[in-house]
Amino acid sequence: MxxxxxxxxxxxxxxxxxxxxxxxxxxxxxxxxxxxxxxxxxxxxxxxxxxxxxxxxxxxxxxxxxxxxxxxxxxxxxxxxxxHVNSYTGWGRVSGFDFASGVIEEDIVQAVRLAASERVEATDHLLYATPTAYRVDDGTEFRKPPIGMHPESLEVQALLVVSDMQxxxxxxxxxxxxxxxxxxxxxxxxxxxxHLLSSYERDAGVVLIDIGGSDTEIAIYNHGRAMVFNSLPIGGFHFTNDIAYAYELPFENAEAVKISAGTLVGDTVGFDDEIDPTALTGSERVIDVERSLTRVSVSNLLRDRASETMDLYKSRIAQVSGLPDTDFLTVVFTGGGSKLTGIETYAKLNMGLRGRVEVRKPTGxxxxxxxxxxxxxxxxxxxxxxxxxxxxxxxxxxxxxxxxxxxxxxxxxxxxxxxxxxxxxxxxxxxxxxxx
The missing domain is CATH 3.30.420.40 (ATPase, nucleotide binding domain)
Structure with missing residues (x-):
């Protein structure tokens, strides 16, 4: 080995x-x-x-x-x-191409390097850079690299993913x-x-939403190009905190209630049944819940938070120019916060999506x-x-x-x-x- x-x-x-x-x-x-x-x-x-x-x-x-x-x-x-991770775009310009070969891959790499050197601040560290658009002499833009062309100059737009240096x-x-x-x-x-998105999805238009504990990261692709990588200050812990605050529960018990008893959509059978938060975690500590803790009350709390969250997703997606009809985008959820029961159906209804919506995990x-x-x-x-x-x-x-x-x-x-x-x-x- x-x-x-x-x-x-x-x-x-x-x-x-x-x-x-x-x-x-x-x-x-x-x-x-x-x-x-x-x-x-x-x-x-x-x-x-x-x-x-x-x-x-x-x-x-x-x-x-x-x-x-x-x-x-x-x-x-x-x-x-x-x-601490964000993205922005920058342009790099190169010229003086070989007469025989024209534009080659090394020229594009050099243009991306120039874009990064001019755009990335001293307080940031570059994590990832990828070309997203190409422009030649007369301003004509291309989605694909103009390999073999003989322009006087070539400008390359790059998406630059950076981290706060500290x-x-x-x-x-x-x-x-x-x-x-x-x-x-x-x-x-x-x-x-x-690894979670297919090349077809990246070509057709796709949004990847990773719901973490304290924040949510969003990546958007279209025509095979990365459009944006950024985050929103809301995550799975906010859903849990709502339950913990409303019912004065320890965080561990509130998390167990969220995963085991909460749902964003679905069957109402058993919704009025009382929930024992102690039993869900196997804790020996007896918890006195003054308010009635039922599936319906927990689910209502989760829906309120989910509605606010989905509005933020829609707003962030709408800020990205050059996307096709966003109603038909594929939306893929991942991260621990995506394990909320019914999140796919709720997102489809709340965000007005007609494309595919699903939760994914690593496979293969x-x-x-x-x-x-x-x-x-x-x-x-x-x-x-x-x-x-x-x-x-x-x-x-x-x-x-x-x-x-x-x-x-x-x-x-x-x-x-x-x-x-x-x-x-x-x-x-x-x-x-x-x-x-």
């Missing part, structure tokens, strides 16, 4: 750290080796509140995946998103201090767009069965897949097995090299982490 192309990806999310170990098997198919999700109080609303605690969370998460696959890691890819450095410091050298940093939303990965694949894992898994697809062959493994220290009955410690047989399977680990 040591000579294989094994990747570690670390997703520093809005409230958790997720580590994924992935490789390509002998048939060149992606295979999951290990995965871990660790909630972290040091990360709040996407901000790293305490670097040392964030480092401890990264170290613990990487340690867990190391145990699962019996490998040590020294470096990895780092993904993040949320309010946040970028803070995240990288947290990972570095955990003993992992971050060799690449990227937007998890870009990775999700590449060996050792990650569909029953344990989850929308909340999209960012981390897609980041790992992007590392396999887009970045040159690499191996993040330290070439020696990990050592696990066992304590004997007499209290003596006996170090043993592990082959992984004593660890839980990946599927069992994920089920436990996702509360399944």
């Amino acid at each position: 040591y000579n294989e192309d094994i990747r570690l990806a670390i997703d520093v999310g809005s409230s958790k750290v997720c580590s994924v170990v992935i490789r390509r098997d002998n048939f060149n198919e992606p295979e999951m080796l290990a995965i871990d999700v660790l909630p972290s109080e040091s990360i709040h609303d996407g901000d790293v509140m305490n670097t040392s605690e964030a480092t401890a969370a990264v170290r613990a998460s990487v340690s867990e995946v190391s145990k699962q696959c019996s490998l040590n890691f020294t470096k990895g890819y780092v993904g993040f998103g949320g309010k 946040h970028y450095r803070t995240v990288f410091d947290a990972v570095s201090n955990a003993g992992i050298t971050p060799i690449h940093g990227g937007s998890t939303l870009v990775a999700e767009a590449e 990965i060996k050792s990650l069965p569909d029953d344990v694949s989850d929308p909340s894992m999209s960012g981390a898994i897609c980041m790992a897949l992007r590392a396999l697809d887009r970045i040159e062959r690499d191996n993040h493994v330290e070439r020696k097995p990990i050592t696990v220290v066992h304590t004997n009955s007499d209290g003596a410690e006996s170090p043993q090299h592990t082959n992984g047989s004593e660890n839980e399977g990946v599927g069992a680990k994920i089920r436990s982490l996702l509360g399944r």
